[in-house]
Amino acid sequence: MLVHSRTGRWTAWALFAVLFVPLFALPLLVILAASFSTHWSGAFPSGPTAAHYTAAVRGESLQALTTSLITAVTASVIALTVGTWAALAAAALGKKGRRVLDALFMLPVAVPSVVVGLAVLVAFSQPPMLLNGTRWIVILAHTVLVTAFAHQSVSAAIRRLDPMYEQAAASLGARPSYVLLRVKLPLLLPSLNAAAGLCFALSMGELSATMMLYPPDWTPLPVLIFTATDRGSLFTGSALAVVLMAATLLALLAVSRIRTRASYR
Amino acid sequence: MTSGIRFDGVTVTYGSNTVLDSLDLTVEPGEAMALLGPSGSGKTTALRAVAGFVRPASGRVLIGDRDVTALPPYKRGIGMVVQQYALFPHLKVEANVAFGLKAQKVPKGEIPGRVAEALEMTGMAAYAQRHPRELSGGQQQRVAIARALAIRPRVLLLDEPLSALDAQLRSGMLAELARLHRELPDVSILYVTHDQVEALTLADRIAVMDRARLQDCGTPQDLYRRPRTEFTASFVGNANLLPVTVGAGGVSFEGVSLDVPVSEALPGAGATLCVRPHLVGLGPGPNALSGRIAEVQWRGSTHRLYVEVGGHRVKADVRELRETPPLGAEVTLHFAPDDAVLLSAGVGND
Numbered sequence: 001m002l003v004h005s006r007t008g009r010w011t012a013w014a015l016f017a018v019l020f021v022p023l024f025a026l027p028l029l030v031i032l033a034a035s036f037s038t039h040w041s042g043a044f045p046s047g048p049t050a051a052h053y054t055a056a057v058r059g060e061s062l063q064a065l066t067t068s069l070i071t072a073v074t075a076s077v078i079a080l081t082v083g084t085w086a087a088l089a090a091a092a093l094g095k096k097g098r099r100v101l102d103a104l105f106m107l108p109v110a111v112p113s114v115v116v117g118l119a120v121l122v123a124f125s126q127p128p129m130l131l132n133g134t135r136w137i138v139i140l141a142h143t144v145l146v147t148a149f150a151h152q153s154v155s156a157a158i159r160r161l162d163p164m165y166e167q168a169a170a171s172l173g174a175r176p177s178y179v180l181l182r183v184k185l186p187l188l189l190p191s192l193n194a195a196a197g198l199c200f201a202l203s204m205g206e207l208s209a210t211m212m213l214y215p216p217d218w219t220p221l222p223v224l225i226f227t228a229t230d231r232g233s234l235f236t237g238s239a240l241a242v243v244l245m246a247a248t249l250l251a252l253l254a255v256s257r258i259r260t261r262a263s264y265r
Numbered sequence: 266m267t268s269g270i271r272f273d274g275v276t277v278t279y280g281s282n283t284v285l286d287s288l289d290l291t292v293e294p295g296e297a298m299a300l301l302g303p304s305g306s307g308k309t310t311a312l313r314a315v316a317g318f319v320r321p322a323s324g325r326v327l328i329g330d331r332d333v334t335a336l337p338p339y340k341r342g343i344g345m346v347v348q349q350y351a352l353f354p355h356l357k358v359e360a361n362v363a364f365g366l367k368a369q370k371v372p373k374g375e376i377p378g379r380v381a382e383a384l385e386m387t388g389m390a391a392y393a394q395r396h397p398r399e400l401s402g403g404q405q406q407r408v409a410i411a412r413a414l415a416i417r418p419r420v421l422l423l424d425e426p427l428s429a430l431d432a433q434l435r436s437g438m439l440a441e442l443a444r445l446h447r448e449l450p451d452v453s454i455l456y457v458t459h460d461q462v463e464a465l466t467l468a469d470r471i472a473v474m475d476r477a478r479l480q481d482c483g484t485p486q487d488l489y490r491r492p493r494t495e496f497t498a499s500f501v502g503n504a505n506l507l508p509v510t511v512g513a514g515g516v517s518f519e520g521v522s523l524d525v526p527v528s529e530a531l532p533g534a535g536a537t538l539c540v541r542p543h544l545v546g547l548g549p550g551p552n553a554l555s556g557r558i559a560e561v562q563w564r565g566s567t568h569r570l571y572v573e574v575g576g577h578r579v580k581a582d583v584r585e586l587r588e589t590p591p592l593g594a595e596v597t598l599h600f601a602p603d604d605a606v607l608l609s610a611g612v613g614n615d
Binding site: 162164165167168169170171172173174175176178182183186187189 | 316317318337338339340341342343344345347349351352353354355364365368369412413416422
């Protein structure tokens, strides 16, 4: 630790507690407490129950969870493929081309996601590209939203990648496709992995664009949480939120385990 | 298939900056050629032009009889070793060495034998199952050399391969490289370095480079004993360069007449006399020069004296002195006539 004096260390911890607990920990603890209760009229919740959870892992709720998972995984895989491809292409383009491509890919981040949702809705509601009413419009919107992050983190990693590896491989007689497959992608794996986790987490929590697009048979979990709390079922909504949180955390944990195994330096 | 490298008027520019100026140089098949020069002299650029990582603005690069100027690096059949090793961190030593063989689609059955052979040659056979990060710098460099040799290149390019190693390891590796050169009589070696000891030890011939140009080229003995330019004389062996005048009566320095061989007819005006510091002795003798001690450096087995002779500093490396002369003391230096080389002024100084 960089702070050496005892009082300094205590002050640092106290500051951390003051900032972290109310901002990050408390709201989550409140949701966790609410998900196990039936009433909350005083300072603390009352009427402990696990009924919300029995409801949250079956029927409509379970359907929503799998919908969210499938959407997030599909969107992440597409985003990662497209983002990596674009980042590799940009690196070969030179300075000007790279800047243009970077700006293009950052666009969905700069534009509010509601606008992205509306844009996708308007664009794909007419033949020949009629996706409205299918699950694909949701997946497409998520892909558009998360590709920016995939592209950004992968292109940062490519810029950090020492060109000497590529050159050493080329001098050994490896053609560019072989170098990409056997040297560049393996060396980029830790960053690809981190980008995948980021994309997945973002997609799991996406609500605003999804709200404008989801068909009745493809309701992701965040939408279900929103409608539940909108109806006034705060405690049911809390249980669903905890399930969403747990599922996302578990997936991220699994991804990060792969990452530690894949990092070499 | 013949090896050997030929630079045929190779010029490399970055924007308006010329980093290699019409280089003409031939490395014979099986020859080890050192490109020696300070940083920014164009030596690494020349090597990268052979590897295919820089494209010459004009001129041709030939490997063997083939013009490779327009070929991509992977089609050139070269082995390359760089200062930072550039081993693939995600592959074990064995897979690193096998990389080039797999990339070139060498028959599967042949690969383990050739990997073992290359590792054996560099003394790294015991480390085949390690990852590069588990090896020391010297071991990593050996693996890098094994990886370059496994593809049986016609040409081996070494770019400051020992610069990242400490002094003791470096001399050991230098001996190893000399042994490899003897064991691979068909492979042409281009060795880029700024270290004259490496160049003198390893190379059959040395090409001295400075400011994007080839200054001098010859055998190590030739360059050391009979440098043709002032730059070579000072860069290789750190020689004393004394401005002298050549007249009818012979050569004189600061009014002192010197007895040195005048090989060719030199113009009456200026010339430079080149004498190696370790060939300058303390005390009276032939070609005596007197001056005052300006600085004394103790270097273990020798003393380096800087003596002010009429406004010029003369360096002398003498055997360790019992008593160090005090600064400002009046001393006499001398050198044998045969140990001096007369350079006509201006050569290599354009």
